[in-house]
Structure formats: C-alpha cells, structure tokens
Amino acid sequence: MKIGFIINPVAGMGGRVGLKGTDGLADLAAQLGGKPVSLKRAEEALLNIKDMENEIVFLTCSGKMGEKVLRNTPFRYQVIYQTPEMTTAEDTKKAARKMLDCDLILFSGGDGTACDIVSAIGKQVPILGIPAGVKIFSPVFCITPRECGRIVSSFLETAVKDVLDIDEEAYRNNELSVRIKGEALVPVSSAVQGGKEVSSAVDAKRDIAERIFDDFRVEGKDVLYIIGPGTTTMEVKNRFGIDGTLLGVDAVVNGKMVQKDACERHLLKAIKNCHGKVVIFVSPIGSQGFIFGRGNQQISPEVIKQADEIKVIASPDKLESTPTLHIDTGDLELDNKLRGHIKVQSGYHDFAMMKVV
Amino acid sequence: MHEFHLIFEKSDKNTFQPCRGIPEHLIRHNLDIPELSEPEVIRHYTELSTANFGVDTGMYPLGSCTMKYNPRFTEHLAALETNMVHPLQDVSTIQGSLHIMYLLKHYLKTICGMDDFTLQPTAGAQGEFTAMTIIKAYFNSKEDTRNEVIVPDSAHGTNPKSAAMAGFDVVEIPSDEQGYIDLEMLTSAVSEKTAALMLTNPNTLGLFDKNILKIADIVHGAGGLLFYDGANLNGIIGKTRPGDMGFDCMNLNLHKTFAAPHGGGGPGSGPVGVKKHLAQFLPSPTVEYDGEKYYLEYDRPLSVGKMNHFYGNYPVMVKSLGYIMRLGSGGLRRIAEFAVLNSNYMVSRLSNTYDIKNVHIPRKHEAVFSALRQKKFDVSALDIAKRLIDYGVHPPTIYFPLIVKEALMIEPTETESKESIDRYCDILINIYKEIGQDAEVVRTAPHNAVVGRLDEVFAARNLILRWSPAE
Helix, strand or coil: CEEEEEECCCCCHHHHCCCCCCCCCHHHHHHCCCCCCHHHHHHHHHHCCCCCCCCCEEEEECHHHCHHHHCCCCCEEEEEECCCCCCCHHHHHHHHHCCCCCCEEEEEECHHHHHHHHHHHCCCCCEEEEECCCCCCCCCECCCHHHHHHHHHHEEEEEEEEEEEECHHHHHCCCCCEEEEEEEEEEEEHHHHCCCHHHCHHHHHHHHHHHHHHHHHHHCCCCEEEECCCHHHHHHHHHCCCCCCCCCCEEEECCEEEECCCCHHHHHHHHHHCCCCEEEEECCECCCCEEECCCCCCCCHHHHHCCCEEEEECCHHHHHHCCEEEECCCCHHHHHHHCEEEEEECCCCEEEEEEEC | CCCCCCCCCCCCCCCCCCCCCCCHHHCCCCCCCCCCCHHHHHHHHHHHHCCCCCCCCCCCCECCCCCCCCCHHHHHHHCCHHHCCCCCCCHHHCHHHHHHHHHHHHHHHHHHCCCEEECCCCCHHHHHHHHHHHHHHHHHHCCCCCCEEEEECCCCCHHHHHHHHCCCEEEEECECCCCCECHHHHHHHCCCCEEEEEECCCCCCCCCCCCHHHHHHHHHHCCCEEEEEHHHHHHCCCCCCHHHHCCCEEECCHHHHCCCCCHHHCCCCCCEEECHHHHCCCCCCEEEECCCCEEEECCCCCCCCCCCCCCCCHHHHHHHHHHHHHHHHHHHHHHHHHHHHHHHHHHHHHCCCCECCCCCCCCCCCEEEECHHHHCCCCCHHHHHHHHHHCCCCCCEECCCCCCCCEEEECCCCCCCHHHHHHHHHHHHHHHHHHHHHHHHHHCCCCCCCCCCCCHHHHHHCCCCCCCCCC
C-alpha cells in the first residue's frame, strides 16, 4: 500500500491565539505565540497504524512537511518533494500532485489544507485528514488522530464527501459563511462507522436521484425544481442530465436547465415565470446539518416562502453524523415555521423523520 | 490446539482410476477431487461436526433470535411415518395432515388474538413480506394509494426491507431517550400517505411499550394499519396478545417461539395472522373445515396469491403443534414468565460491569448492554464476543440494535437454568476483569477455538469464495 503523507506545518497555529484560522496569517500567528500542532498530531496518528510496517510505503515531503515525523516511526518512506524554508498552500498542492499513484493521501491540517489538496488532485486519490487545523467542518477528517490509524489499516471502500471551508475574513468578524469548495474521495471504515450499511453512501445518493427523476417523469410537468449545492444534490443534477453546478443553486423546468448557478434574483424570476409547482431540493451542508442558511443563501427566505414543497435529501451516513438538522435563514419567523420535524429522503424507498431546530 | 484439515488435504493425489471404456480424449487426468474411502469420509465429517457450536452444545443467547432448546419429542413427532405424505395427494387421503394444520392455525389465532392465519411463509422475513403484500392488496381494493410504511429505528433490519420489497416507501422514526416510540414524532410522521406502522413489542431493547394503545390510535386515526413483528413473542406469550394491542396483522417465527430448530438447523416457518378485515387477502390456498372434512380453499378472488410451493414447511408445523399441545395454556404462559425472569436476573448480575440504559425498567425477554466503558481500554464489543468463544459459550448478538453503541444484545431464553445463566454472567464479569489486567488477551481472542481471530479486513479485501489447489 502506497500512502502519500503531507503535513501543513502551520495548520492550527492561529487557533490558540484567537485568529479563527491561519490562512494567510501564519506569520502573525507565530508572532502572537502560536505553536505548530500538526506535526505532533500527525505523529500520534502514524504510531496508531498497527502491524502494517511491512505493508505500507509512504511518499512524503522533506523536513517539517513529513519526513521529520516519519523518521520517528517504524515506517519506510521516500521523499518526493523538497520543502522550502517558508511553506505556503502552493507547496501542499505541488506535493499532492506528485502523489497521484498513491492508494491514499494522509494529511495533517484543517479545512484549508483539505481544500488545497482537493483543488490539486480532485477525486483521483482518496484523502484522509488528521485533524490539526482551527476549522474542521469538512467530513474528510477522522475524529481523533488515534482513529486515523485504525481507518488506514481497515478501510475497504471510499465515498464522495463535500469539502467545506468558511470565509475566514467574515469569520473573524463573527459571521459564519460556510461554502462547499469541492468533492473528495474519503475512506469509509467499518472500524469507525460501524457496519456495512452506512458505507454505501455513493449508491444511496444515486438511489435518491433515481427516485426524484422517476417522480419527475410521473408528476413533474411544468414543476420548477430549485436544486441546492452539494454532492447529494449534484447526483440529482446529473440524473436530470443537466450541466449543473456542484457549489451553486440550479433551476430546472421540464428536465431543462432554466438558470445555472442562480442567485436570489434569478430564482425569484424563475418562480414568477413558473406555471406549475415550485419544489426546493436541499441537502444538509457538511457535518453541521444546516438545511438553509449555510452555503445556500441564494435560496433566500423570499424564495422559500414561495415554494410549494421543500424536500430534504441526504445519504444515510450523512444522517448518522447529523442527528438534528438546523436552519438559519435570517428570517426568524420563517425559521420558526420550518422548525419541528421533517421527512428526509435517504434512498429510493427510504425516508427518515428528523428534528429541525 | 487440534489441527483441522480440508478434505482435499487428507486426500492422496491422483490414485483415482477412470472407468474402463471411456475414450481417452474425454478423460481429465488432473481432477482435483478428494480421494478418500467411505470410513475416512465419515471420520472427516464427524470431526468437523465437533468443531461446531449449537444450542445443544452450550448456551446460545443470541438476542432477538430466540435460540432456545428444542425438545426432542417434537423431532420424534415430525419423523412419524404418518407424516410421510405427498403434497399432490388427494385431500381425502391427507385429512390428518390438514387437521394438524387447521389445529395449529386455531391455536395460533387464540395465542395471538388474530382472526385468521396462513402457514405458508417459510421464514420470519417472508412472513413480514407476506403481511406487507396483504396490506398493499387491502388498500388497492379500496382504491387508496397510500404508499408509506413507518418503521422505528430500533426495528429489525428486515422490516424496512420487507416493506420496500412490497413497493412501499419506508419512513424511519427515531426512538425517544428510553428506546420507546416517540409519540410526538409518530404524530408528525403519520399522514394520508401512511399505509402501516411496523412494530416489535417488546422492542429490540427488550422493553415493552406501554403506549401501545395510544400508538394504535394515532396510526388508525390516520387511516393506517399496524403490523406486529412476532420475533419477540417469547417475552409476552400467554400474557398479552398482539390482537388485543390493536395490531391488524403479524408474523410469527415458529423456529423461535415455538421451539423448532433455528438458523442452519432450520428450516423455518413464518405464519402470518390477520384480523377479519384482512382475511380475504391471505395467500391461497387456506386450510378450512366444513364440519365434516378438511379441504384446501383455492377460490379466493382477492388473495395475494401463493407465497410458497404447496403449503409451507409442514414438518415444522408438526413440531410446533406438538410443543403447543404439550405445554398447554399454562405452560405457554410460563415461557414468558421464565424468559422475563431470566433476562432480568441476568441484568441484575451484569449491570455493574456492563453499561445498560434505564436499568430500573424491567426487561422482557432480552437486554442490550453497551461495551462503551470497555472501549476506553480499546476493547470493543467484537473483542468481548470473540473472548466468550474461548470459554465455550456462544457470543450474543453484537452491534444491534444500531441505536446502542457497542451493543451486546443478550437473550438467555426460558430454557436456561439459573446455573447456566450464572456461568455466562461469571464469564462476562471475568472478561471485564481481564480487560483491566491484560486487555491484549481479549483484543486477540479467541485463543482456544478451532479457528483463531479472523482478519476480517484482509478477508474482505481479498475475497476468495472457492477452494483452489495450492500452487
């Protein structure tokens, strides 16, 4: 097994010193006394990969981006990238591109690091994060470094997950704006998630899309479908055969795209022109479970109020990690109206009642 | 440890001589088949049988599966020569067999509070599917297009699948804090689309839902029906009846509650009971009696059709009828009493060492513990289950129900003595102590079994499904 290994040496430094992230601020974080945490976390994770010394070869970067930690472990490794004195996001990307023949890329960092890797390699290689950053919103991280060792030695399948990041600039001003930045392939491990049933997330998303398309063929004439962002909704867009956006909101009527990557104004216009029902499809964002108000603000309170139906879709593994759903449209009256219980579609025939708070 | 060999490994190679007269070009010279004499074959399989574990070997407390001892007299009954009839014989010549089926149906109706039964399904899940098909036919006959079946998250995994196979959408509802149906959630889930609620009571946590009449009102109020999963009937038999709780239809597992062999030792039988309003949809044929003779009724225009070849697993029916008649109503009641006493005794012995939620609420036939406390020592429910094998007992069901983390689901059943339950509990307490002293012993168990710890990840990644000669 060949595993790529990247440490973002500045990840997490901003956390303790209150910077809400280290993107572009590593110098300031260091000046304020921020300490690197990602090397120590990475070492803890590697030492928990048990009994696989003879099976794994690591491809890594020199010095603090990998080699420094691997030297303290019993694993064999090969340095494929020379780490410069001062590291930036570009180094992470360049290193990742040299690891395309790996079975897995293990990285130590936060959401920013995950986004960098995904922007470089997409879904060509599965990735797994050792949580060492300030922000850990993406479901591509194991819960603790210890679990990480377990997953590496026991994963059988991979699933597509959203990679998220927040706008740090806004976050520093106490505004939380979560955006989906891409899709990653992530190991699914029975050791962590307990049971085969949750591992078929990809199939579940396809099943959901198939059902929505079947229902459309029966009763979808003139219906305006407003389809939100995310990997689950993307599967629906694919089933409709439209060139939809992963990160944006698309509007579809009679199986044809009427507005790609729509903003609120576009959506209101589409509703005005619609002769049938208006149905909104959304999926909870990331591991926090927001159905409105994070990552899909284009579907504004005004849009929601004019919809005839709101359909929430999510794969069973997503539901497993989000026992309750959240809503924060900015319109308190609307939020209260939508709170309570909602039926979420999780397969072709499968639905689950969920609490919305 | 005794070493077991494959039959291929015991065989001499290529001593086999083809029959004379076969043309040369048709003869395969390197046939990899075992070449052993008859006594060697007998010895091989007898040896293998000693590596097996069954309820006749030791305690086998698989929660939710009711693996209880099957009394031997029922085997004798099923093997009687009078049962050696052919399903295509004229009904006038199989009056005795039809009488047995009719009588069994009568007793099951009385035990369950149902108005009619079919004995056709040959497993619990097939029974569930039959009942769901009947519910579908019922609503079709009323030209009602209801298409949702509500299933709690504590349900047996087969429930949602049976509903989906019958063409329904499945709506899962989370249980409340204690593991019961969340009435508020149920109220918001029912609608004009609700065809049925599938429920096990007592549920998979061994808890009896006292709100059952309210639950029935909510579902019936919305125009839906109630299906009872009979897998846990052992916990209430003779005490209360699904029919009295408001259920419209149900399945049974004769191979669980009514002491016919189970699992690999089957076959099973999963009769389905219904209230009057569903009776005309039961599978054809039904066994009837006109006051003089027994007959098979095929003229059933609204029936869902046949669910099985002929009439189901007849020998299992003979065993269960014998069991019911020997125990009588008092004996059947004692099943529930002893099953409940045994599981609560077990809870009292184990609740200091293994976590169990709401320990103060009495269990019915089974209890679900959590090995989360042991998890802190990096020992999982799976490790504990493997370690139990070292002590010569069978592990309980693990990781089910899904609503309990690191679940150990133990059902002692009524057929175990206090001494054997004590022994099982002593072993579990001992394993708990071992975890404190030397967790590695538990983590790497079993050590005394014919086969050691299997590398499940390796097996799944390198799936080999058939034997092939070593290179």
